[in-house]
Amino acid sequence: MTTSAQRGIVTGSIMLATIMQTLDSTIANVALPHMQGTMSATQDQISWVLTSYIIAAAIATPLTGFLSTRFGRKRLLAISVIGFTVTSMLCGAATSLEQIVLFRLAQGACGAAFVPLSQAIMLDMYSMEMRGKMMALWGVGVMVGPIVGPALGGWLTDSYSWRWVFYINVPFGVFALAGILTALPESTLDKIRRFDWLGFTLLSLAIGSMQLMLDRGNIKDWFSANEILIEFLIAAFAFYLFIVHSLTTKKPFVDLQLFKDRNLLVGLTMMFIVGLVLYATMALMPPFLETLMGYPVTTTGLVLAPRGIGTMIAMMVAGRIINLVDMRHLIAFGLAISTFSLWQMAQFNLNVSEETIIYTGVVQGFGLGFIFAPLTTISFATLPAHLRTDGTSIYSLMRNVGSSVGISIAMALVARLTQINHAAFAARVDPTNPIFRPGAMPPGMGLDTPAGLAILDGEMTRQAAAIGYLNDFRLMMVMTGIVIPLVYLMRNPTLTPEEQAEAAQHAVMD
Secondary structure, eight states: OOOHHHHHHHHHHHHHHHHHHHHTTTTTGGGHHHHHHHHTOOHHHHTHHHHHHHHHHHHHGGGHHHHHHHHOHHHHHHHHHHHHHHHHHHHHHOOSHHHHHHHHHHHHHHHTTHHHHHHHHHHHHSOHHHHHHHHHHHHHHHHHHHHHHHHHHHHHHHHTOTTHHHHTHHHHHHHHHHHHHHHOOOOOOOSSOOOOHHHHHHHHHHHHHHHHHHHHTTTTTGGGSHHHHHHHHHHHHHHHHHHHHHHHSSSOSSOGGGGGOHHHHHHHHHHHHHHHHHHHHHHHHHHIIIIISOOOHHHHHHHHTTHHHHHHHHHHHHHHHTTTSOHHHHHHHHHHHHHHHHHHHTTOOTTOOHHHHHHHHHHHHHHHHHHHHHHHHHHTTTSOGGGHHHHHHHHHHHHHHHHHHHHHHHHHHHHHHHHHHHHHHHHTOOTTSGGGSTTTSOTTOOSSSHHHHHHHHHHHHHHHHHHHHHHHHHHHHHHHHHTGGGGGGSOOOOOOHHHHHHHHHHHHHO
């Protein structure tokens, strides 16, 4: 039994590790143009700085369950923190594209264990009565990290250098490692468990191919490119073989007992949607503000950062009332608030004020904050303790896959709808149309000169893209709203007499 002081140190340490990993999923985005100049790379080449990190993290995440039971949570977490900190320094010191892509691969692999391990540790360390409150506290790092990443990355890049986007991890890593080594007890080892190499290889191939397809599909115009078609076929075939292998082998890489737990199964679906909406919205808003509305990078980060304030407020409120209210009601409330915020965003236009953008972001963050902690708590409430690390690994993987799918769908839809809307606008360009008569259009725009036509075409493209963004927000609004009934398929956990006794013991120790 850990003491209150130990639990506090461990909680702070694993939160630091989690913040490091989630920050790095978005903090480098705004620095890419600066890296591109330093590395003399094309836009397609520099995108591998992001892609390599995402692919490595996705492939390594399912490994967490096996490695933690074989070598211990403390040892694995400490090694991961050391590896992540060192590779962060190497990324900052990189002098070529090949170096930074290699170091980002290593960084993603090292950081993959942070979220599932820290989640499993928190679930085991606190009683059922305390889990909701602590999940809310821990969830701040998971949810707020990606939100504040672009603002912090923009400030570091503008004030210092893009290299500080990676160097900023060093103090976080040092403090996290110190806390883990001094306060975290080692978990029980299972040296008998055998590693399913075939299952891991097939799953890694499926995840890696799918991530490549999703990340590069929009650049390559999807299935019109052989590369995307090949990646899709490899992913589909490898995933099919993985399922067949898992159903026919005695000790599969992913324990199929996980999927017999109804709460976890519904929770995985819900987390996929949360990852899709959260990351897709964050991916859409910067280009909407910078490309269509002309916002500077720093201003974009500052306008989007308050979203995290809404999340933190909601998580603090949810943590206080989570044991007083049916958790399913809290999740449904959060989904309803998020749906409402997306409906508001679907009403944007190219003259939308900063105040409105901040307001809708805070509202959406507030909704997401009410979802995360109750969803995490209820998803693992009925799962046996020995399956928790495996469960948290798959849970994190679903969030990451959801984000990749969401970003890819959102960006592809914007590109496609921009073309469709532009063609519809162009079909209406006619000298007999009153809108296009001389004097009816803004100065400089017109049909009688090449310059006037170019300005008109640019404005049509801008308006066509804006409609595409709004349609994306509507799609996410519908997806968020239709999953609300799924929440009530989950069983609301109740404290057993043993858990009540454990909670009382924790209260005395605190």
